[in-house]
Every structure is written in structure tokens, then in C-alpha cells.
């Protein structure tokens with residue numbers, strides 16, 4: 300049994316190979332976050348039209364890399380760490396096949412690295428969506444495929460570990476809710492990432508000159524069929540992390556396991572189908588087709604989010620009231636541990652995702668309103684609320700627990716850590732909001748210069764200037780918040796005080 | 802605890818009153834918006850077009866060039882760019898061709914008249930954003946997307962490309978004149 304240590308804080312049995320994989324995936328995730336964040340700073344300083352620092356060539360190149368480094372690399376590497384944590388560690392089990400885990404890491408690293416290098420060399424100025432017939436270097440598509448295959452292997456290791464834990468009887472009863480949520484995420488991941496790997500095969504062959512291009516609209520349908528659905532991996536993992544942070548920060552217990560678990564099942568069943576809101580203003584599909592896809596099924600997935608929107612805060616309230624904060628309606632909220640970065644991340648992530656990200660998603664995804672939102676700044680405004688204020692912030696909060704529990708070091712700069720979630724979360728919500736305001740006045744997304752390049756000029760409402768300035772300032776502050784997170788994490792690994800077993 | 806295994810029996814735990822209320826309200830709301838969106842498709846008048854045909858980029862290009870030649874009434878320049886100004890008769894089929902990095906031609910339309918606008922691209926994807934109306938449609942190579950339009954305001958509109966289409970994507974700005 301030399302392959303295990305016992306955690307001095309939680310008493311959990313920690314499988315060392317699993318721990319190593321969690322460490323390496325988490326560190327790699329943070330490196331990509333750092334790269335993506337530096338690019339984000341340059342991008343926001345360009346879209347803030349009064350500053351406008353990048354020339355178009357670099358704006359498009361960096362925008363492509365920012366999308367990949369953040370949405371793909373940071374998030375999925377972190378999710379791999381989460382999968383190993385919620386399976387092997389929480390279940391007191393060994394990780395099923397560590398060498399497949401290493402293969403996961405290697406494929407994702409090589410794939411992600413290849414994509415990043417090709418983009419920086421100028422071989423793939425196509426945005427992360429790489430819509431055909433805009434063409435990138437074949438190695439770009441190959442890199443994406445390797446990355447996706449690696450991530451699928453991570454999910455396989457996760458499920459194999461669940462089987463091992465069950466057969467070896469390392470736990471009794473049903474899976475913890477967090478593991479259950481991670482399993483839902485892993486199921487969605489296997490479905491969507493395999494689709495992703497599959498669409499990129501004909502694209503790769505076309506880019507290598509072997510087959511004719513695929514129809515542009517068919518590509519868009521298939522791309523978003525997995526591209527949108529794969530966002531639900533992030534939603535599912537984020538919700539699982541919310542429950543985990545609730546327990547770690549205030550000792551909360553889900554109010555009703557049946558309700559929470561059913562909601563996760565709704566995600567698996569229904570969210571995969573809402574992806575046609577990306578093609579609402581495209582030719583090629585009838586309104587009946589699009590409405591069916593985007594309304595009926597999507598709203599059942601929205602129901603799942605509404606259920607979590609109740610269950611997560613309800614669990615926090617119950618736990619805090621048990622601690623004796625029972626005066627009035629809101630004493631529990633006032634006395635909540637606001638200085639604990641795990642808790643403040645959880646809370647801000649809940650607010651940002653729920654009130655800003657989720658609601659705008661439902662609004663912009665409506666058949667008619669989409670005409671007013673398609674491809675303008677409303678769209679990046681919406682998803683910086685979901686995937687940054689929501690997912691990224693939740694993952695940051697959880698990292699503050701992974702550092703002591705897995706890396707066995709005390710979090711460095713605790714004073715900075717206390718304010719970091721606010722420094723990142725609040726400005727990113729402002730950033731998103733004012734991006735959406737500017738989008739409402741017709742400022743398009745992915746544009747290196749909204750005034751054009753020497754042909755016809757364009758005039759905008761004066762509100763646009765103000766909105767973009769607020770967006771710019773809050774974006775820069777959010778970058779400081781993101782940088783603070785990276786500094787704290789890296790410093791913890793290097794100079795954080797080692798936690799020694801009692 | 803959500804991070805520890807759950808003892809058997811959790812499935813039988815009854816829901817609290819508040820939970821039942823919340824889930825019921827959420828479900829009713831979800832059903833309401835599920836009905837509202839398709840219903841508005843029939844009641845409202847803000848739907849995107851449902852008329853489209855497949856067409857090869859060469860054929861579309863030929864049609865667009867014939868159209869421009871037939872109704873050309875002038876030329877306009879801005880910077881290094883030059884456009885044909887085309888004044889089609891009311892009620893006709895009109896073409897708006899997108900290519901890297903130009904909208905062709907400059908259309909001159911009459912207020913209150915209806916036209917059938919054929920939108921497509923002859924190379925990569927482009928996006929039609931009619932400014933300042935902020936109405937947005939996708940221009941897809943291989944597809945002739947027919948938008949039936951009736952301009953209601955005499956004005957010079959800009960058309961901005963809002964789908965990334967390569968190096969000078971941001972410079973792809975055209976014009977529709979309504980008089």
C-alpha cells in the first residue's frame with residue numbers, strides 16, 4: 300500500500316499516481332490561463348477603441364489563440380484534474396489505469412502545443428471556430444484532434460476508476476453528488492468530443508489537399524453540434540464544483556439528492572440538442588427545425604439550471620443557519636465567510652453565471668432576438684459571463700482547496716487570495732455587461748477596428764464609446780485579478796509552506 | 802455532504818414545500834417560453850427568412866454580375882475602393898455579393914418598395930450586419946439566402962461584415978442607400 304498517503308486534513312486515502320496526474324493537469328491549466336490572460340489583456344486594449352493597440356494581423360492571431368488557450372486548454376486541463384480528483388480521491392480508490400492518464404496528458408499537451416505554435420507562426424488565423432472554407436495549416440486540425448482524443452481518454456480513466464472503486468468496495472452507498480455531477484460532465488464530454496474529433500477529420504484531409512471542402516453550412520451545423528454541447532461539460536463541472544465548494548467552505552449538504560441528481564440527468568438528456576441557436580440567421584434549415592431544436596429541448600435543460608439555482612444557495616443557507624445565524628431573513632448571508640476565497644468565488648460565480656450568463660443565453664438564443672445579437676459584441680459579452688465569471692471563477696475557487704489538499708502547501712499571500720475573487724469576478728461581470736451594451740448598438744465581434752480600414756467610415760451611438768471604455772477599464776482590472784490568481788498559485792507551489800502530516 | 806458517498810434511501814426522501822414550489826414555477830416558466838418562441842414566429846413579424854436555395858458559387862457570381870451590369874447607374878469610391886452603384890427597379894430580384902473583403906454593389910433602393918435580396922458569398926463565410934439597424938444575417942457560400950425586404954426609412958445604411966473572413970475582415974464595409 301505504499302502507493303497511498305493519508306490526507307492529514309480530510310483523512311482521505313490519496314492514491315499517489317492520481318495525485319501526480321491531478322498536479323500536472325492543474326499546473327498546465329494554469330499556464331494556459333496565464334498565456335490566455337496576457338492575450339486577453341492585449342485584446343481588450345484593442346477593442347477599447349480609444350486605446351486600440353494591436354495591428355489587425357496580431358489582433359486576429361491573438362484572438363484565435365486566446366479562444367483556444369482559454370476555452371479549450373485552461374478549462375479542459377482543469378477538468379481533467381477535476382475528473383481524477385472526484386473519482387480516485389473522493390472515493391478513496393486507486394486510479395484505474397494511470398498510464399492511460401499519462402497518455403491523456405501527453406496527447407492533450409502535444410495537441411494543444413501544436414495548435415498554439417501553428418497559430419503563433421501565422422498558420423491558422425481562423426478563430427477557434429475554423430469555419431470552412433477558411434483554411435488553416437493541417438497541423439492545426441491534427442492538434443485539435445489529438446487534444447480531443449486525449450480528453451476522451453481522461454473520461455475513460457474516470458469511468459474505469461468508478462468501476463474499480465465499486466468492485467473493490469472502497470466506498471459504500473451511492474456516489475457522492477460531486478462525483479455524480481462529474482460523471483454527467485464526462486458522459487457529455489465523451490459524446491461531444493468524439494463528434495469534434497470526427498468533424499475535424501474531413502477538415503484535416505481537405506486542408507491537406509486530399510478531398511474537396513465540405514459544405515460551409517453543414518460544417519457550421521456539425522461544428523456547433525459539438526461546439527455548443529461541449530460547453531455543457533463546463534456547465535456540469537462548474538455546478539459539481541459549486542456543490543463541492545459549498546461543502547468545503549460552510550459544510551453544506553444537498554437539500555435533496557434526488558432533485559440535484561435528476562437535474563444533472565436533464566443536462567445529459569437535453570442540452571446536447573440546443574446547439575442550433577448558432578445558426579438561427581443562416582440559410583439551410585427551416586424555422587420549424589430551428590425552433591424545435593432551440594426551444595423545446597433547451598428549456599428542459601434550463602429547468603435543470605433553475606433547479607441548481609435553488610439547490611446550491613438553499614444548501615448554503617441551511618448550513619449557515621445550522622451554525623446559528625438564524626436572525627431575520629438574511630443574517631446567514633451577512634455572516635457567510637466572505638473572506639474565504641472559496642466561498643466568495645462560489646457566490647460570485649453563481650451570480651455571474653445565473654443572472655448574467657444564463658439569462659442572456661436564453662434571450663439571445665430566441666429566434667427573433669437572435670437577429671439583433673448574431674455576431675455582435677453581445678455574444679462574447681454573454682459567454683464571458685458564463686465561461687469566465689461562471690466556470691473560470693468556480694475553478695479558481697476550487698483551486699484554493701486543491702493547493703492544500705493535493706499539493707500539500709498552504710496558499711501563499713492569503714491576504715491577496717482573500718480579495719482575488721472580487722478583483723476578478725466583479726470587473727469581469729462589468730466587462731461582459733458593457734460588451735453586451737455595445738453589441739446592442741451594432742458593434743460587431745472579432746473586429747480589429749470597428750471603424751473599418753480606410754473605405755467607408757461607420758458612425759456609432761455615443762453610448763458605444765462610453766460602453767467600450769467601461770468594458771476596457773473593467774477588462775484590465777479583471778486581468779489583474781486573473782494575474783493575482785496565477786501569482787498566488789505559482790507562489791504557493793514554490794514558496795508555500797509545506798503542510799506536514801501530523 | 803456532497804463530497805462523501807450517500808447512504809441508501811436518498812431516492813425516497815420527500816421534497817420540501819419550497820422545493821416543490823420552485824420546481825413547479827420553473828417548469829411552468831420553461832413551458833411558457835417554449836410555447837412563446839414558436840408562437841411568436843406566427844404572431845410576430847420579426848422572423849428571419851426561410852427562403853434559401855443551394856447554388857454553386859460560380860452560378861451565383863454570374864447572376865450577381867449580370868444584375869450589376871443591367872442596373873448600373875454610377876460608380877462610387879472611398880479610399881482605395883471602388884463600387885458600382887446599382888439602382889434596380891422596385892419589386893425586382895437584387896443581389897448582394899460578398900467576397901474577401903467587399904460587399905458588391907452599392908444598392909440604391911426606394912423607400913416603401915419591396916425587393917428580393919439574394920445574399921451569398923463567393924469565397925468564405927461573411928456576415929451581413931445592417932447598420933445602424935443592427936440586423937444580422939449570415940452569408941454562406943453555396944447558399945442563396947433570399948431576404949424579402951421593404952426599407953421604411955430614407956437613409957444611408959452601412960453594411961458591416963460581422964463574420965470573421967480573414968485579414969481585412971474589419972475593412973469590409975459596404976453601403977445601401979434608401980431614398
Ligand code: HEM
Nearest residue numbers: 339342343366369370426427679687744745746774777778
Ligand atoms: C480577464 C480576462 C479576459 C479578458 C480581458 C478577455 C477579453 C476578451 C476580448 C477582448 C475578446 C475579443 C472579443 C471580440 O472582439 O470578439 C475575447 C474573446 C474571447 N474570450 Fe476572452 N477574455 C478574458 C478571459 C477569458 C477566459 C477565462 C475565457 C475562457 C474560459 C475566454 C474566452 C474567450 C473566447 C472563447 C473568445 C472568443 C474568441 C473568438 O471570437 O474566436 N476569455 N476575450
Ligand SMILES: [Cu+2]
Nearest residue numbers: 927962966973
Ligand atoms: Cu467578410
Ligand SMILES: [Cu+2]
Nearest residue numbers: 962964966970
Ligand atoms: Cu468578415
